[in-house]
Amino acid sequence: MNFVIPSFTPAIPEIVLLTLTSLLLVADTIWSKRSEFATYYATQLILLVVGYLVWTSFSVEQVLTFDGSFVRDAFGDVLKLFIVIISMGIFLFSKEYLLQQKFYRGEYFTLGLFGVLGMFVMVSAYNLITLYLGLEIMSLAIYAMVAMRKDNQFALESAMKYFVLGALATGMLLYGFSMLYGATGTIQFNEMAEVIASGNVDHVVLSFGVVFVVIGLAFKLGAVPFHMWVPDVYHGAPTAVTLYIGTAPKLAAFAIMYRLLVEGLPGLVEDWQSLIIMISILSLIVGAVITLVQDNLKRLLAYSGIGHVGFLLLGIIAANPDGYSAAMFYVIVYAITAVAGFGMITALARTGNEFDLIADFKGMNKRNPWLALMMLFVMFSMAGIPPFVGFYAKVLVIEEVVAAGFTWLAILAVVTAVISAFYYLKVVKVMYFDEPDDNTKVEPISNQLNWAVSFVSIALLLLGLMPSPLITLCYNSL
């Protein structure tokens, strides 16, 4: 047996990220005594470097390496770029929040970077093991981040919940993986696809495998009926961490869904399509209905996030490249919008007041008209009302399900969109029409965050007016 040294080039961004993060882990223990923000700046720098590496080596062709376990393609690169951009935003918002809440620690950033590494691996995974590896790197980092606030009962409880349920989901996923392996005799996605296409497989075992895999993935995405952890974890975690788990990992979760179901199991479309239709319908309905009664903004965004997952799955249901592109566009737009939404809360939170109740936003228009307008942008974009970019995200996935012949599903989706418009409107209503409890001006913690919030929110409008480049990017990457 001769040993061939694999090509490391396709994985350079991951390798650099891993190396630098490990160095940072050591450096942080030294730096933290001398310079408070060194780790933060180093984190942003690392992300910048990694982003630059992805950008400059943007791949058009699909390249496999490490014995076919790792893939580099345009689809992955686009997602990685957005993971980097969104993470930079997350860390920017988090810094001031952590300072305010008096638990600024270097670990938050190093853990965050490891999470990003996990997402990168998930995006590039081309066999079951790599996929699992990436998922666990990310999940472990996030478990720790949720639990970082040792003095807070809620945070600990939600960390526990997240960990136990996350482990359960992983178990499901692994169980499904073992069946897929058992039936096809391979862990490689492309080989799996070939074996299934050849027809020499035990379809029963495969179907069971698919069921478990879809359950595991639905857990990770937070889709109904595997969504129970989402509101509690979003609510209980420190807002900076909620910002983290509510945004970038969605891109990675979408990526593994795509890799596994589309690249690995295209022969089983009928099996997973019907499962995902069910999950999507439930997510749409639960996301729309349960959200109506929330009075905590973090919970509201968590439940509405479930509804958004329902929408994103519509693109996958279409089961063709255009549908996947629409789903990809949706998930990117959702992540950006969620950064703006959670970012707003993060920027306004103060010691002793998390600013996460809808009532906290009462009379925002009097207390800070500019921020109220920005929040209005976020809410209307989430509701999918033009001219904000959230509208196009919804239009594209709906268009793809209509094209795939599921017009009834499209109608259900728009009905839930109308229902969910109600609670987004409620936030706008509170900001614009209610009298504030006190008339003091609300300011973000720092001027920098004021700019950041404004930048992201205005981006929602500009992307809505000019959606074409982002759409092109998503449609050309598949």
Place this chain on the structure above:
Amino acid sequence: MIFDLPILSTLIWLPILGGLLILFVGSNRDAFAKWFALFISVVTFLCSIPLWTNFDTTTSAMQFVERVEWIPQFNIYYSLGVDGLSMPLVLLTTFTQILVIASAWDVIKERVEQYMGAFMVMQGLMIGVFVALDGILFYVFWEALLIPMFIVIGKWGGPNRVYATIKFFLYTFFGSVFMLVAFLYMYFQSGSFSILDFHTMSLSHMAQILIFLAFLIAFAVKVPMFPVHTWLPDAHVQAPTAGSVVLAAIMLKMGGYGFVRFSLPITPDAAMELDWLVIVLSLIAIFYIGLVAMVQSDMKKLVAYSSISHMGFVTIGMFLVYDIVQNTGSIQGSMIGMEGAMIQMISHGFISGAMFLMIGVLYDRMHTREISAYGGVVNTMPWFGFFAVLFAMANAGLPGTSGFVGEFMVILASFKANVWYGVIAASTLIIGAAYTLWMVKRVFFGAVANDNVGTLQDLNKREFAIMATLAVAVVLLGVYPAPLIDVMHSSVANLLIQATTSKL
């Protein structure tokens, strides 16, 4: 075209950008906000005049066309154009806007810049709705319009404004998403979002029925037709005066416009099959809602219900086509119904705008809209009384005012289609006269009812100018509607051909 300016884009973006500018630099500079808004409105109106003067009345083709690639992956274009159906509505919008801005001059004291900004943005979006030739572009303007209106009603409205504004938003949003699904379906069939392509594409019977129903939900909510009209009285009563004016004068017209731009030409066979539905609902609106208007004690509510009743004429006029063709064998006869409907839209824009402005004037002085709080107003406000009676007459459809022309044409057409339609439709002349004149009697005539009324001030110069402008418009259109009919004639003829040509 003057200076080769893209007129339609100018009409859309000038107010929108102006509105945003007011929003950003106008805080705590109320005078600037007002004057700047007025300035932009006047400039926009002046820019819209070439649409009329340079309009080619001999063709039904789109004019002043602009077309730029917008989202090429989905064949979505930023494409604009007007024909005889949309051009008068654009002018109505630019004209009304000046009055709307002027009417809020002394009334709005809180966050003036947001108020003016919202109305400016709304104007641009409304023009966008009337001139968009691409389905998605149309939908974007259509929906985006909800946002400023939502804010305007909710922020500057009456005591129950929040309920009213959310109801308004959800009703109209609910209606229009079905239109979106219909657009997407047609895109999937034809590969294009161009409205003109929609007109020529062939559709199966079932598809037409479903698309027609989707459109019907969207436009019926907007018009609004019975039984989805309930948001309108709430929205009107709670909205500030200018909000009511924009709602009644222009936003309701978007629903009527939707019928002529989408329902009739795109799904002619379904329209022929289901025209009875629209006609019955319109007749209920005309007759029953007219009766409902009669028992209102709140003036604004009365005018709101009267709006619904009058808009019933618009929808019935449009859908009489098929019955008339069946009876007379030619589409020429249905011309009068369609043109009557179009004139009724413009005329209702003037009259309802005037009525709401009138109530606004009273409300500013007395802070109540209850009819019972008034009496003998004409004694203390003679000029106001003069205009009020004129507009009331127009609302009741008195010959010589614009209200007469449209209603009369539609009633004529109704008789051609079916005697009973005609009888019920004509009943509005009595009911409408009853509720309007009864209100006028109770509010304006008789002895001065109380001390508050006794101390009322007559119209100031600004209010006088607004009322006089509208009075001129109402009378001019009533006496000499020919120019308006000329403008729309070719387009209406073309529309009737489209509406009666089977796509099966």
